[in-house]
Amino acid sequence: MSIPRNPTEQQRNFFQDVHEVVRLVPVGRVTTYGTIAHYLGARHGARMVGWAMMAAHTANEYVPAHRVINRNGLLTGKQHFATPTAMQEALEAEGIRVIDDQVQDFKRLLWDPATELE
């Protein structure tokens, strides 16, 4: 899978929407692909959120991609970071405990824009 060289208007908007939501995630909290998809109206599958995240490192503004994990609290996207440990280290630097790719106390740390943002 790769990022489109010349994204359509629709794709750029989708990327920006996803990135914007991710930037709203508070330090020390996490959110999930599915949550974002649902918040954006579920018009795109959760897979598309993950797809948009691949464009995170090419975005103009910083996107804390390490705060986006899957619904089980697993760091499924860590392979896409500069190093395999970068994601976990970024989370731990914010006070989040990660053991064996699993965010501890994940349920309490979960940040859902639909309910937290209003």
Place this chain on the structure above:
DNA sequence: ATCCTGACCACCT
């Protein structure tokens, strides 16, 4: 055009 695969998830056996 067809089939496969993907930073996923909800639903159905």
Place this chain on the structure above:
DNA sequence: CAGGTGGCCAGGA
């Protein structure tokens, strides 16, 4: 209750 399946949309072979 665990594993399988389909759906989501897009891109590459």
